[in-house]
Amino acid sequence: MGYHQMFLRLLAVTVVACLAQVxxxxxxxxxxxITDDESPTLGCYGDPVAVTPAVDALAADGMxxxxxxxxxxxxxxxxxxxxxxxxxxxxxxxxxxxxxxxFASWYDVVSLSLPRALARAGYRTARIGKYHVAPEEVYHFxxxxxxxxxxxxxxxxxxRGLIEAESDQPFFLYFATSDPHRGxxxxxxxxxxxxxxxxxxxxxxxxHQGVKEVFFDPADVPVPAFLPDTxxxxxxxxxxxxxxxGSIRAWPGWLRSSRRQASMTKP
Numbered sequence: 001m002g003y004h005q006m007f008l009r010l011l012a013v014t015v016v017a018c019l020a021q022v023x024x025x026x027x028x029x030x031x032x033x034i035t036d037d038e039s040p041t042l043g044c045y046g047d048p049v050a051v052t053p054a055v056d057a058l059a060a061d062g063m064x065x066x067x068x069x070x071x072x073x074x075x076x077x078x079x080x081x082x083x084x085x086x087x088x089x090x091x092x093x094x095x096x097x098x099x100x101x102x103f104a105s106w107y108d109v110v111s112l113s114l115p116r117a118l119a120r121a122g123y124r125t126a127r128i129g130k131y132h133v134a135p136e137e138v139y140h141f142x143x144x145x146x147x148x149x150x151x152x153x154x155x156x157x158x159x160r161g162l163i164e165a166e167s168d169q170p171f172f173l174y175f176a177t178s179d180p181h182r183g184x185x186x187x188x189x190x191x192x193x194x195x196x197x198x199x200x201x202x203x204x205x206x207x208h209q210g211v212k213e214v215f216f217d218p219a220d221v222p223v224p225a226f227l228p229d230t231x232x233x234x235x236x237x238x239x240x241x242x243x244x245x246g247s248i249r250a251w252p253g254w255l256r257s258s259r260r261q262a263s264m265t266k267p
Contacts, residue, residue: 027170028123028170029163029170029171029172029173030118030123030170030171030172030173031172031173031175032082032172032173032174032175033175034079034082034174034175034176034177035176035177035179035180036075036130036176036177036178036179036180036181037180037181037182038180039224041180042055042056042059043055043056044056044059044060044064045064045066048222049216049220049221049222050242051214051242052242071087071088072088074095074096075096075132075181076093076095076096076097076098076101076103076132076133076134077093077094077095077096077103079132079133080092080093080105080133080139082114083113083114083115083133083139083174084105084109084112084113084114084138084139085112085114086109086112091105091106091109092104092105092106092109093105093133093134096132097132097133097134098132103134104133104134104135104138105133105134105135105138105139106138107135107137107138109138110137110138113138113139113140114139114172114174115127115139115140115141115142115172115174116138116139116140118172119140119142122169122170123169123170123171123172124142124143124162124167124169124170124171124172125140125141125142125143125171125172125174126141126142126143126144126145126159126162126171126172126173126174127141127143127144127145127173127174127175127176128144128145128146128147128155128158128159128173128174128175128176129147129149129155129175129176129177129178130149130176130177130178131176141174143162145158145159145162146158147159148208149176149177149178149179150177150178150179150184150200150208150243151208151209151210151211152175152177152179152211152243153208153209153210153211154208154209154210155175155177156175157210159173159175178200179199179200179240179243180199180200180240180243181199181200182197182199183197183198183199183200184197184198184199184200184201185197185198186198187203188203189203189204199240200240200243201213201240208243211243213242213243214242214243
């Protein structure tokens with residue numbers, strides 16, 4: 001993950017904690033919404049092109065961190081810091097978890113990991129989407145929900161049961177998209193000799209099911225310094241930065257529902 005992605009992560013942590021004024025249980029609910037390689041490509045950070053109205057609305061009603069950075073410009077390593085509260089030299093996960101890399105945190109981090117700590121505090125813990133840390137015994141969630149990590153709307157729908165469940169226990173949900181990380185193959189329909197990466201987008205301006213995709217004119221897109229100034233990659237990347245935050249539109253109604261149920265189950 002990139003250098004500035006901690007912006008959205010810290011924003012998301014402040015977003016969710018508990019929007020309720022009724023229902024003791026719901027007031028303690030926590031959702032961590034974490035994207036992959038986002039950078040500050042959000043309207044609330046002054047991006048002139050990004051279309052992120054849901055996140056912008058949350059930022060206007062919450063707290064925005066303007067000088068926050070990822071501790072490590074690498075996916076697994078930075079996620080282990082978010083989920084343990086420890087720098088990489090203290091938690092043991094210096095690099096990627098997958099494939100031949102095989103990095104993992106030390107087992108004695110188990111008492112400090114966020115899902116373990118919140119479970120001890122009485123939370124129901126669940127995750128959906130990209131995980132990319134190890135070992136599972138350290139970063140253990142009681143429930144693993146299924147969903148296409150490139151379709152945050154589908155992911156949100158998969159979380160409905162957790163959010164609306166009648167329970168005296170609050171919930172902690174770790175909601176991790178694969179957007180806007182590169183991947184998903186190359187655009188074989190492109191007329192260019194060097195086919196651009198799709199960044200999880202569908203070819204020919206297709207849409208993921210249930211997602212209102214946002215498309216951009218290349219002439220209107222400023223190319224970030226860390227991307228090559230070639231005809232398509234920046235446009236594909238910016239489109240996917242708009243997709244993941246869009247799922248936040250679904251949350252307010254569900255959270256209100258969980259507050260109503262919590263107020264009924266409160267002793």
